[in-house]
Amino acid sequence: MQVIEAGFSANGKKFALVVARFNSFIVESLLSGATDTLQRIGNVAEQDITIIRVPGAFELPLAVQRVAASKKYDGIIALGAVIRGGTPHFEYVSGECTKGIAQVMMQYDIPVAFGVLTVDSIEQAIERAGTKAGNKGCEAAMSTLEMVNLLTKL
Ligand SMILES: Nc1c(NC[C@H](O)[C@H](O)[C@H](O)CO)[nH]c(=O)[nH]c1=O
Numbered sequence: 289m290q291v292i293e294a295g296f297s298a299n300g301k302k303f304a305l306v307v308a309r310f311n312s313f314i315v316e317s318l319l320s321g322a323t324d325t326l327q328r329i330g331n332v333a334e335q336d337i338t339i340i341r342v343p344g345a346f347e348l349p350l351a352v353q354r355v356a357a358s359k360k361y362d363g364i365i366a367l368g369a370v371i372r373g374g375t376p377h378f379e380y381v382s383g384e385c386t387k388g389i390a391q392v393m394m395q396y397d398i399p400v401a402f403g404v405l406t407v408d409s410i411e412q413a414i415e416r417a418g419t420k421a422g423n424k425g426c427e428a429a430m431s432t433l434e435m436v437n438l439l440t441k442l
């Protein structure tokens with residue numbers, strides 16, 4: 289039996305974080321978690337981390353696509369927070385965001401982490417942005433570190 293798995297150390301690798309400004313009071317906590325994880329767990333140098341800001345989650349896929357097409361990065365992390373309102377808008381924003389990001393990952397063969405909260409309430413968002421349910425920015429960074437290393441082995 290052969291098992292292929294990868295670790296988290298990514299010194300020398302380059303990462304882009306594409307960050308939605310909408311619901312910034314939540315998303316900034318995801319960003320802190322992600323950069324902290326890249327640096328402390330992945331041993332990624334500060335100068336190897338680029339932060340790109342977009343208006344909202346709906347705009348994430350296009351910016352992620354440009355970043356992937358640039359071929360300057362080993363991994364990409366998309367961060368945002370879509371919080372359900374009173375109309376069907378939530379479904380459209382979160383659906384297009386998810387689909388677009390997944391398409392870029394497959395088309396460009398580069399790890400793109402989905403660090404976008406899709407939640408029913410502000411309380412749920414707060415819980416996942418560094419309080420009782422952890423920090424989804426950290427989780428997104430961990431998965432990117434692992435995938436960047438895994439792809440070098442496949
Ligand atoms: N309602 C949320 C949005 N809406 C804005 C869209 O993402 C987009 O910027 C606008 O429709 C212009 O194209 N964005 C979020 O990130 N989170 C939301 O909860």
Ligand SMILES: CC(=O)[C@@H](O)COP(=O)(O)O
Pocket residue numbers: 370371372373374375376377378381
């Ligand atoms: C996620 C959304 O699109 C959202 O917050 C919009 O709120 P509403 O449906 O009340 O307009």
